[in-house]
Amino acid sequence: MSCWETIADYALRSQGIGERLLPRSDFTLCQQFTLIGSGMIWNIYFGVVALCAGFFLATAVALGKAAQTIWLRKPAEWFIFIFRGSPLFIQFFFAYFLFLSLKGAYPFFSPLTSAWAGALVVLFLNTAAYTGEIFYGALQSIPKGDTEAADAYGLSGWARFRRVIWPTMLRLAWPAYTNEAIFLFHATTLVFFSGFPATQQRGDALYYANYFADKTFNPFVPYPILAGYFILLTLIVIGIFGFINNRLNRHLPQERRKAIKIRPQIIR
Amino acid sequence: MSMYWAFGTVLLLLAITAPTALAFGFAGASAARSGIAPLRWIGKTYISVVRGIPDIAFFLFFVIALDQGFEYIRHRIKCPDWSDAVRQGNDFVVCTAAKLPLGNSPQWVHETYGFMLAVLTFAIVFGAFAANVLFGAMRAVPKGQLETAEAYGMNRRQTFWRVLVPQMWVFALPGLSNLWMVLIKATPLLFLLGVEDIVYWARELGGAKQPQFTEYPHPDWRIWYFGALLIFYLCFTKVSEVVLDRIMARLTHGQATSAGEAQRKAAT
Numbered sequence: 062m063s064c065w066e067t068i069a070d071y072a073l074r075s076q077g078i079g080e081r082l083l084p085r086s087d088f089t090l091c092q093q094f095t096l097i098g099s100g101m102i103w104n105i106y107f108g109v110v111a112l113c114a115g116f117f118l119a120t121a122v123a124l125g126k127a128a129q130t131i132w133l134r135k136p137a138e139w140f141i142f143i144f145r146g147s148p149l150f151i152q153f154f155f156a157y158f159l160f161l162s163l164k165g166a167y168p169f170f171s172p173l174t175s176a177w178a179g180a181l182v183v184l185f186l187n188t189a190a191y192t193g194e195i196f197y198g199a200l201q202s203i204p205k206g207d208t209e210a211a212d213a214y215g216l217s218g219w220a221r222f223r224r225v226i227w228p229t230m231l232r233l234a235w236p237a238y239t240n241e242a243i244f245l246f247h248a249t250t251l252v253f254f255s256g257f258p259a260t261q262q263r264g265d266a267l268y269y270a271n272y273f274a275d276k277t278f279n280p281f282v283p284y285p286i287l288a289g290y291f292i293l294l295t296l297i298v299i300g301i302f303g304f305i306n307n308r309l310n311r312h313l314p315q316e317r318r319k320a321i322k323i324r325p326q327i328i329r
Numbered sequence: 330m331s332m333y334w335a336f337g338t339v340l341l342l343l344a345i346t347a348p349t350a351l352a353f354g355f356a357g358a359s360a361a362r363s364g365i366a367p368l369r370w371i372g373k374t375y376i377s378v379v380r381g382i383p384d385i386a387f388f389l390f391f392v393i394a395l396d397q398g399f400e401y402i403r404h405r406i407k408c409p410d411w412s413d414a415v416r417q418g419n420d421f422v423v424c425t426a427a428k429l430p431l432g433n434s435p436q437w438v439h440e441t442y443g444f445m446l447a448v449l450t451f452a453i454v455f456g457a458f459a460a461n462v463l464f465g466a467m468r469a470v471p472k473g474q475l476e477t478a479e480a481y482g483m484n485r486r487q488t489f490w491r492v493l494v495p496q497m498w499v500f501a502l503p504g505l506s507n508l509w510m511v512l513i514k515a516t517p518l519l520f521l522l523g524v525e526d527i528v529y530w531a532r533e534l535g536g537a538k539q540p541q542f543t544e545y546p547h548p549d550w551r552i553w554y555f556g557a558l559l560i561f562y563l564c565f566t567k568v569s570e571v572v573l574d575r576i577m578a579r580l581t582h583g584q585a586t587s588a589g590e591a592q593r594k595a596a597t
Contacts, residue, residue: 146566147559148514155555162552250386271389278397284390291386 064091075099075263083262083272090282093273097286100266101294106177107184107249107265112242115188120227122193127200137193144190149183149248153255156183176257184252188245195241199234200226232309239302243295266290336561338444339516346451347512351505353456358463364485376460388518391450447519455512462504467493469500499580506573513565517558 070080072095084092125137144152160173173179203226211225231238250267253259259268266287273283360372470493478488581592 143559143563147562148517150517151555151558151562155552155559158552158555267386267389270386274389274393278393280390280393280397284386287386 064089067091068095071095072099073102075102075265075269077261077263081261085276088273088277093269093283093286096269096273097266097283098290100264100269101290103176103252103263103265104246104249105294107181107252108242108246110181111184111188111249112245114185115192118185118189119192119196122189123196123200123230126193126197141190141194141197144187145194149187150251150255152183152187153180153251153257156180157255157257175260176252180252180255180257184245184249187248188241191241191245192238195234195237196230198237199230202233203229228309235302235306235309239299239306242298242302246294246298247291339519342444342448342451342516342519343512345448346455347509349448349452350455350459350512353452354459354461354463357456357460358467359489361460361464362467372460376457376464387454388450391453392446395446395449451512451515455508455515458508458511459505462501462508463497465504466497466501470496502573502577502580506569506577509569509573510566513562513569 067089068091071092073079074083074096076099083096122137122140125133126141128134128137156179157174160170160179163170164174173182207225207229208221211221216224250265253264253268254271259265262268262272264272270283270287274280277283357372357375360368361376363369363372474492474496475488478492483491578592
């Protein structure tokens with residue numbers, strides 16, 4: 062079987078399209094590359110959707126934590142503490158069984174027991190908590206002069222937030238947020254190793270890499286392939302976020318712009 | 330009963346891994362700033378390779394790789410006249426005398442061996458992170474201190490052990506405490522490495538039906554078990570946070586940093 066046929070058969074295997082049976086013996090390098098790459102679709106899906114949705118909740122949480130009233134501040138603080146203080150792995154397990162019992166009570170919740178929705182909810186809340194803390198930190202370090210200038214221009218309320226505080230907050234938080242995005246993508250590999258089942262062996266990249274390592278007893282091929290894919294993904298993320306970073310900082314003189322540095326923070 | 334022992338397993342893992350990882354980190358950081366070029370390259374490669382690649386992939390990879398590595402070395406020593414290749418297609422074959430642990434050894438040896446492999450894996454991964462923190466801390470020690478030591482006629486080694494090492498801890502502590510939090514949150518991954526830890530027991534005991542066809546007199550309780558785990562981890566994180574804050578306050582006492590300065594001012 063040539064490599065092109067393998068790609069045609071397995072490129073969309075993680076979505077359930079193409080050949081149904083996974084290869085069982087005589088694994089070729091091409092098969093490993095194709096299947097692990099096919100699994101990356103899930104990682105990208107979880108990462109992108111959770112990031113986009115989490116961004117808005119994170120802004121709300123950060124504002125809540127910085128609020129004056131205790132009724133907004135305490136819930137935001139607890140939300141951040143719970144999601145940052147416990148392992149993501151346990152969160153996945155807990156959420157899965159929670160959704161399972163909810164499904165037993167109300168059939169309405171049944172999509173949440175499958176990975177595409179349930180794991181996404183957990184990742185969304187998790188990234189919102191981590192990002193919320195980053196945004197809160199940035200909110201605290203907005204230069205006093207900026208808000209005073211906004212007051213002097215007669216801006217208040219929504220206009221002040223939209224035109225001064227929010228852009229400055231994003232600009233200050235962006236390097237840390239880039240890291241958060243990278244590690245969110247890394248965290249997506251946990252999904253199919255926690256409670257969420259991979260129906261019909263539609264798994265993510267690590268699921269397939271693990272499959273190959275189990276079948277061949279040779280970890281030295283699939284895991285480096287996986288690492289290669291993730292390094293590529295990380296580079297793409299850094300590229301996109303660097304572009305946004307430049308845009309956020311475009312009013313500043315060259316030497317005051319902060320470059321993005323990767324500061325890995327691994328497992329959550 | 331084993332469920333409660335599993336908590337002990339987790340605490341034991343933390344107790345063993347933390348110093349081991351610190352030792353790995355110290356070795357890595359010293360190597361990375363060594364005067365001998367090959368040693369420096371080894372140190373820097375160790376730090377950057379382990380940090381650059383997704384987390385769990387490493388855990389899954391190292392356990393098999395270390396196991397096979399040990400068996401291969403033993404195989405080479407114990408059975409020098411073995412003619413077949415070690416890697417036959419999809420199988421990894423060593424002579425029976427080189428098996429680790431030996432096929433006829435009791436159950437607890439197998440469990441301990443698995444646990445030790447897990448500890449080693451954790452130590453290697455977290456050692457790289459600790460190395461990075463310590464490397465930064467060593468560079469943060471004020472130059473003047475080292476120059477003074479040289480002026481007193483100390484040689485390189487004496488400067489390192491008597492001046493640099495005692496002073497670097499205060500700079501390393503924020504990074505190390507962050508790492509400790511990450512380490513706590515990484516412990517559920519033990520489950521993936523095949524050690525019977527708390528995640529394993531929560532799944533087993535909480536389930537309504539066992540694989541061994543013994544039925545528990547209660548429905549699916551896994552949600553409560555995982556809820557308990559979630560709370561356990563939250564409490565653990567909170568306690569560590571308080572303790573680490575105290576240590577930090579103790580260490581900054583009398584140091585020439587801004588926190589130390591603030592402490593001095595508060596006292597007067």
